[in-house]
Amino acid sequence: MKGTLLAYDGSECGRVALRSALPIVTHQGGPIHLLAVVPVQSQLAMAESFYTAELFEAEENRIRAVLNEGVAFLDQHGLQAEGHLEVGEPVSRISALAEALDVALVVVGHRRRGPLARWWQASVGASLLDHLHCNLLVAMSAEDEANSD
Secondary structure (H helix, E strand, O other), rough: OOEEEEEEEOHHHHHHHHHHHHHHHHHHHHOOOEEEEHHHHHHHHHHHOOOOOOHHHHHHHHHHHHHHHHHHHHHHHOOOOEEEEEEEEHHHHHHHHHHHHHEEEEEEEEOOOOOHHHHHOEEEEEEHHHHOOOOEEEEEOHHHHHHOO
């Protein structure tokens, strides 16, 4: 039975995705995996001496705490999830883990952004469409859905 990979960053849209996925993963069955990614920007800044090893470790610890929070949330809802912590670019790490685990579904959160933000950084959800070989659920908050008209 194929499982589900939930990408989780601790943001409000990440929490919405986690809550939205509860009925789906409960019904679907199979293993549940929760992924948090330490962004590659941290590594690049460290290489350029803008970022020390201590700051990188602090960021990694912060993201590990976010991952543990997500695993605990699922546990409180009767779902056992395996946590994964990756370092790198989120789209590549999500798609690589989804392929390695051979999951049926990847779940990510999304929040609407202005034109400048969209130009500056591509949407993880939109970028995943080109990389995944499984289903993708992009969850939004009710506020973002109301503003989509």
